[in-house]
Amino acid sequence: MKTLRVPRSPKVVTGLAIVGFFIVLTVVGPWIAPDNPSSTAYPALLGPSAHHWLGTTSLGQDIFSQLLVGARATMVVAFVAGLVATLLSMTVGIAAGYLGGLPDEGLSMLSNVFLAIPGLPLLIVIDAYLPVNSRSNAFVIGLIISLTGWAWGARVLRAQTMSLRNRDFVEAARIIGEKRYRIMFSEIAPNLLPVLASSFLFTILYSVGAYVTLAYIGLTSTSVWNWGTMLYWAQSNNAPLSNEWYWFVPPGICIALVGTGLALVNFGIDEFINPRLRASGLSSKQRKERGLARRTRLGLTPVSVTRAPTPRSLQPNPGVAE
Amino acid sequence: MRLVTRRLGLYAVTAWVAVTVNFLLPRLMPGNPIQTLIGKLTGQVTPGEIRAIRLSFGLGFHQGLIAQYFTYLTQLLHGNLGVSITLGATVSSILRQSVPWTVGLIGVSTIVSFAVGTFAGTWLGWTRGSRLDSLIPTATFFQAVPYFFLATVMLLIFGSDLHWFPVLGAYSQNVTPGWNWTFVSNVIRYGELPVISIVLSSVAGWMLGMRNMMITMVGEDFVLMAVAKGLPRRRVIMHAARNAILPSIANLSLAIGLVVSGALLVELVFNYPGVGDLLLQAVLNEDYPLIQGIFLVITLTVLAANLIADVAYFALDPRTRTEVAT
Amino acid sequence: MSYEGVRVDDASAQVSDVTANVTANVAVNATAGVEPASEFSKRLAVLDVTDFSVDYGVGDATVRAVNEVSFSLERSRVLGVAGESGSGKSTLVYALTRLLRAPGVISGGEAVLHVSREDGRVEALNMTTASEAALRSVRWSHVSIVLQSALNALNPVLRVRHEFDEVLKTHRREMSRAQRRARSAQLMALVGLNEDRLARYPHELSGGQRQRVMIALALALEPELVIMDEPTTALDVVTQREIINELNSLRSQFGFAMIFITHDLSLLVELADEIVVMYAGRIVERATAADLYATPMHPYTLGLLNSFPPLSGERRELTGIPGSPPDLSDLPSGCTFHPRCPYAMARCERETPELVVDERRGRSVACWLHVDHDSPPTPVELSGRRLRATVPVGAREEAQ
Ligand SMILES: Nc1ncnc2c1ncn2[C@@H]1O[C@H](COP(=O)(O)OP(=O)(O)O)[C@@H](O)[C@H]1O
Ligand code: SF4
């Protein structure tokens, strides 16, 4: 079984730090928020100050509190959607790739159909028909988003499964008479861990975007604070055009940061899956010492100017030499 | 050829699924939204209009579900998408007004974004390891910013503050629409900032994808052979890029859906008279026939775009055309 | 021969431009350390390689895949390079041509290519110091290369015709479209392929056809040196046979020099003039093909000869070599072959045998069995030692 040892590049470390920060915020955000985000106790449209780090809305609500509280709904919906979508794509993708034949035809068709239908318009149509009380339910929204976001992962997993299905360990499991679903989920799935992880991050990324967008156009309950509803209220009160940047910029930046963090972690996973994407193995310090260029040009193999020290592997072994 | 038929079949099925979802949604959703809507409208509009609305849902004649379905399909085949509740006009006439704007905006943006992203990705992939690599986190950030948020910021900075671009709407109030240069140039001027916003949001995806594929391709023997043949660098890069672009084109189907989704909201921000703006109005007013009409038209347009991408793929990859080894 | 008739005048503006560039980079015969050679043979040499070493990576994790390799290749001769997979054959030739990818680094020595220019001058181009432009000017027109997998070496989305066209367009700018077409067809005919294959894509050709296309392509500019890295390994025996025969006849026709790499030593015996045997990055034996076959001196050479059935001629008993090639990052001490060597002595574990050149007989070997130069070359089988591989090294010492 492949363990997921993601290369520890600066990109990945930064990504993990960002994602970690927002996960912490998801948990503690509502607790550390200085105010009730809906309370209209303050004067309207205060600029940022020591009291209100990010000022107040036109209703006199504390924007910083909204940002902290809003983290939870945003992240929970995205997480639920990411999880459900990944489970869906895992089931469909692995089954299609492993079973082949008619089931494959059907399942592939299903995922291709979902890939071809543009996600957001479908989401809007479904959401428009949703009873208002369901719109405030993070799980319902998460489920619907996952419905439009699973197909890509399924396609990738199907291809990967097909490359695994004739491998020895799968054959062996087949020969000893393992049940099909056991082969699929306890033999094949663990070997797809990197791909699964990548598709999980990808769907979370997609779900953050989808949820925030739905909220922004007013299709989720406006009584639940998330970064999208913040943007919705800012937009409906013309905050952008009135130069109230402290109202609409922070949630936008938070969304972008979460997305950037996830994408950076994904870089690491990509490098894990595709070794060619990894750095060439010469650290910059070593290159400098040996007078080598920063990058190796194809067709111009570097020649080290300083005579190479004998590699350790070739040095005489003191235990053997007389 | 078999592959082409397969793809055509897929799109036919997709179109059918979209139509059926459209038909079923209002009927299966809890709370029967259509009945609620009609109840709300009773008294506000004439009984004739209510009848038209019921018709557009296929609810005209107390039929069973199957019969309703066929009525619905027949109407669709005649281009009849029903009547908008709020705008009073037929959905198809409304869409005829706005779809060209959306197709123009998204089409131009996608082409620009694909071209720029592919070129940049080719170069980034070729020079990987160089200082240019530091562009990647920035590109990732732009990729993660929601389209509508970036558009808002662009509108504020370059439209409202700096007045570099005219904003709001697709053309100035002072020009009369028509096929003359004054109007066309005005449309281009007004389109610049929305196009730039969409390109900025979507270009990173193409760029990073192309970069990864370039790196993979540069690792292939035939690229090394191009160097061994003493070809100029430009030609070596072409050998790799010509192959690296194939997955990008294969991914167009996924990407077009995402770009369309994002671009609809950019229209909103810029008050662009396309279907995005229309969709939001329809949603706010619970104008179900219009919402559904827009969904259908968008889906069909995306499918058409996919078909174009497929044709390009078949043209560029000989391995899809022949499978025989002699 | 019509082939000669099409030969184009190379004195185009582009080529002479680059020539100026090359001259700047040339250290004329800066081959200090090459074994002494007469002026005559120097003029004839096409490639001189001296103490050439190649590492993968730099710093502590470095492995040395090619270790102080020297050889000289004369015009129109075939040098065979043999050795198990992983012995550094490909690394050597890729590095010589500066085509080796990262993390490969040339860590010592030099390789000098003697380029015949159109005006008859011979220029020595030091490959390890040459600029990119200088390298480009000799690539393919003076040195071409054929890889093991032609499927990977041909661009999958381009027609075969395009590959020829591109090479001719780049290096023979004065050729017209019609001339290029004619030349491509002619080259295809040389390797026994019908002209209509030019319109095919690589995936539409069989493995043998693809490899022939690569060979035709490699000869397109009549280079002085053609490098073949296991060109037949991926093919079936019959096709392999045909291609070797074709190569032999093409070579007598055009007189290019060739470095032919294979892990199948018996194949080289029919093709090569001289053979070097590599083990763990070092040359362990060098001799003419006939000598090597008749009297293999290094136990590893003997093992290789016994690993493959010869393409023709008498059959030897196939015994192979016990064990597997060493891990470059953890090489055995002394003679790196000693853990697998049936003739190993106590000394072999401690001291590294140098490649000792026997001028008189024109062969070299790096093995403690052959330290005594004055005795005639003893085939290793006859060197009077019994196979004692199973006896512990210490016990062996005592027994002597
Ligand atoms: N990229 C690399 N990094 C580290 N070691 C490598 C790399 N490529 C090849 N090697 C090592 O270099 C040695 C020589 O490889 P190669 O030249 O391909 O051998 P051959 O062509 O004789 O089969 C092998 O032992 C291999 O493990
Ligand atoms: S030196 Fe010793 S171990 Fe090495 S090949 Fe010769 S006999 Fe064998």
Ligand SMILES: [Mg+2]
């Ligand atoms: Mg090799």
